[in-house]
Amino acid sequence: MSNQQPLMQPIDARAACIQLGEDLSWLEEHTRRQPDLAAQAAQLRLASALVRNTVGPYLEKQAPTPLHIVVVGGAGSGKSTVVNFLLGSIVAEANPQAGFTRHPVAYADANRNDAWPATAGYLGPLQRLSQPTPSNLDEDVYQLRRITPAPGFSLLKDFVLWDCPDMTTWAATGYVPRLIEVCGLADVIVYVASDERYNDAVPTQFMHLLLEAGKPVVVVLTKMKAENASPLLEHFQNEVLRKLPGRMAALLAIPSLSPEELADPAGKAGRFRIPLLNQVSVLGDPPGASRQRTVRAAMHYLTSGADGFLSVARNDLAALEIWRALVVSGQANFDSRYYKEYLSGEQFHRFDEAMVRLIDLLELPGVGKFLSDALYVIRTPFRLLGKLLKKQFSRPESPQMPERPVMETALNGWLDQLRAESLRRAGQHPLWDHLAKGFESNLPEGARKRFEELFRELQLQQANEVDQIARAIYADLEKNPGLLYSLRTGKLALDVAAIAASFVALGLGHIWWNVVVVPMAVSMTQALVEFFGKAYVDGQREQARRRQQALAQRFVSAPLAEWLLQWPVSGGSSFERLQQVLQRIPASIQQLQPVVNDSIQSRRD
Ligand SMILES: Nc1nc2c(ncn2[C@@H]2O[C@H](COP(=O)(O)OP(=O)(O)OP(=O)(O)O)[C@@H](O)[C@H]2O)c(=O)[nH]1
Ligand SMILES: [Mg+2]
Numbered sequence: 372m373s374n375q376q377p378l379m380q381p382i383d384a385r386a387a388c389i390q391l392g393e394d395l396s397w398l399e400e401h402t403r404r405q406p407d408l409a410a411q412a413a414q415l416r417l418a419s420a421l422v423r424n425t426v427g428p429y430l431e432k433q434a435p436t437p438l439h440i441v442v443v444g445g446a447g448s449g450k451s452t453v454v455n456f457l458l459g460s461i462v463a464e465a466n467p468q469a470g471f472t473r474h475p476v477a478y479a480d481a482n483r484n485d486a487w488p489a490t491a492g493y494l495g496p497l498q499r500l501s502q503p504t505p506s507n508l509d510e511d512v513y514q515l516r517r518i519t520p521a522p523g524f525s526l527l528k529d530f531v532l533w534d535c536p537d538m539t540t541w542a543a544t545g546y547v548p549r550l551i552e553v554c555g556l557a558d559v560i561v562y563v564a565s566d567e568r569y570n571d572a573v574p575t576q577f578m579h580l581l582l583e584a585g586k587p588v589v590v591v592l593t594k595m596k597a598e599n600a601s602p603l604l605e606h607f608q609n610e611v612l613r614k615l616p617g618r619m620a621a622l623l624a625i626p627s628l629s630p631e632e633l634a635d636p637a638g639k640a641g642r643f644r645i646p647l648l649n650q651v652s653v654l655g656d657p658p659g660a661s662r663q664r665t666v667r668a669a670m671h672y673l674t675s676g677a678d679g680f681l682s683v684a685r686n687d688l689a690a691l692e693i694w695r696a697l698v699v700s701g702q703a704n705f706d707s708r709y710y711k712e713y714l715s716g717e718q719f720h721r722f723d724e725a726m727v728r729l730i731d732l733l734e735l736p737g738v739g740k741f742l743s744d745a746l747y748v749i750r751t752p753f754r755l756l757g758k759l760l761k762k763q764f765s766r767p768e769s770p771q772m773p774e775r776p777v778m779e780t781a782l783n784g785w786l787d788q789l790r791a792e793s794l795r796r797a798g799q800h801p802l803w804d805h806l807a808k809g810f811e812s813n814l815p816e817g818a819r820k821r822f823e824e825l826f827r828e829l830q831l832q833q834a835n836e837v838d839q840i841a842r843a844i845y846a847d848l849e850k851n852p853g854l855l856y857s858l859r860t861g862k863l864a865l866d867v868a869a870i871a872a873s874f875v876a877l878g879l880g881h882i883w884w885n886v887v888v889v890p891m892a893v894s895m896t897q898a899l900v901e902f903f904g905k906a907y908v909d910g911q912r913e914q915a916r917r918r919q920q921a922l923a924q925r926f927v928s929a930p931l932a933e934w935l936l937q938w939p940v941s942g943g944s945s946f947e948r949l950q951q952v953l954q955r956i957p958a959s960i961q962q963l964q965p966v967v968n969d970s971i972q973s974r975r976d
Pocket of ligand 2: 450451452464465471472535
């Protein structure tokens with residue numbers, strides 16, 4: 372045992388394996404819906420199969436034996452024939468009909484009687500057949516045939532041998548995923564290619580995938596004329612293997628055999644069988660090390676491939692990114708319409724009241740009030756004149772739309788724009804189909820309902836906000852007696868100076884003119900004070916408008932945008948699951964790695 376503490380409880384590791392296997396499978400299914408991503412779907416299937424069939428059982432302390440040999444290759448390449456060679460007797464159905472074997476068939480030693488692994492999710496969706504069945508049954512099943520080996524050396528002492536369907540195409544569905552599921556289990560791969568089809572694209576890509584996943588691969592070339600065996604091996608080495616990652620464990624040839632040799636692999640064809648047996652059995656010796664290599668390689672494939680696995684979601688993420696951009700630009704339109712059509716025309720009459728309060732504050736209190744009143748009386752003729760002129764020249768205020776309908780219209784505009792874009796893009800990606808359907812059903816209603824809630828919240832916030840700014844106009848001054856005193860005396864001094872100046876200017880000779888000039892002078896000082904007061908209040912009013920806009924953004928348009936952004940990725944849609952899966956896959960792999968390392972170090976088998 373290692374002296375390190377396991378970083379995760381066994382039950383957590385088990386749960387993490389199950390979750391990771393399910394997430395990778397979900398992403399594989401999701402990827403299969405895009406036909407041009409069939410090869411990536413295969414990678415994902417292999418990744419999930421490695422988790423289910425290699426990493427998971429290892430963490431559950433499964434014994435290293437039996438190891439698994441998996442025979443793969445193109446249709447009719449001779450896989451079932453090679454299985455019979457490895458077993459030394461004719462048990463697998465070799466058949467001239469290419470693509471005969473349709474589900475994986477496992478051969479195990481009847482004498483070993485190992486309990487068949489029962490870890491969670493073992494072999495994924497493949498159901499084990501309970502009855503002996505021909506290998507051409509085309510269903511998501513596998514079968515286990517326990518056989519009694521002929522006397523002498525038997526691979527089945529340490530191995531289970533799998534005969535598999537072909538992988539001539541990356542067919543979106545069908546039997547290829549069954550084959551990949553079993554490859555996730557493999558400790559050794561035997562790759563069979565016939566002389567006519569040794570360079571087929573898909574089988575070669577498949578071998579590439581297996582080598583990337585760190586599987587030891589023994590290549591068997593079949594059916595060539597005996598004299599062509601060496602040149603073909605050399606040619607294959609140069610043309611095919613050289614371009615692949617990693618190194619082959621072994622490369623050998625079984626030339627075209629006579630029916631008699633085919634019928635007697637252990638006897639008449641023994642000279643071809645023995646080298647093959649040697650190459651394969653050495654890879655399982657000792658079994659503990661072999662299994663450890665399988666697990667390490669699986670973990671390496673998972674950790675180094677994580678980014679690649681997620682790249683299948685590139686199209687999905689790109690579509691989501693476009694949706695985000697559309698929603699955000701709609702939000703900007705909404706905000707600017709709200710400002711132009713409502714806020715810019717809003718006068719905030721609370722500010723007019725604040726202005727009156729401010730000017731009132733500048734009047735003298737107590738005894739001084741008599742003086743203020745006197746000045747007020749003196750200003751009377753010009754005040755009346757001013758009012759009259761203002762009435763004559765001021766334009767009537769234009770009728771203003773109330774806030775709510777403005778926002779509702781802006782929201783409708785926003786939704787219409789998004790609906791049009793989604794319809795336009797429908798067919799390009801499932802996201803747009805999902806959104807287009809949403810716009811035809813419950814999306815607009817949901818958005819309006821959300822708007823109602825947000826608008827109520829905004830109103831509560833606004834009432835406080837505008838009041839506070841307006842009140843601050845005079846409240847600040849009230850709280851600052853020193854400043855208030857200076858402003859009042861300043862204003863009085865201005866009035867007194869104006870009166871004095873008129874007396875001095877007119878002199879004693881025209882003293883009666885003062886009846887006209889003094890009221891004019893004190894009216895001018897008042898106008899001056901009101902002018903500055905108004906400029907200040909208008910500044911505050913503009914600031915209130917900006918604050919109001921910020922509030923509307925914070926309480927209405929930003930949460931609405933968030934709601935719209937989330938719509939396709941919530942409510943149990945596949946995009947919701949996609950986002951979860953994309954986050955969880957790398958996290959689970961990272962979580963599992965130290966647990967697997969710890970387990971490898973602590974095992975001594
Ligand atoms: N004459 C001769 N026939 C062979 C040889 N190897 C394989 N065959 C025949 O080729 C055919 C296909 O071989 P299988 O072993 O069934 O090939 P497979 O790869 O399992 O094929 P599928 O399961 O259909 O993908 C069978 O009829 C075999 O008998 C050989 O060396 N010589
Ligand atoms: Mg076959």
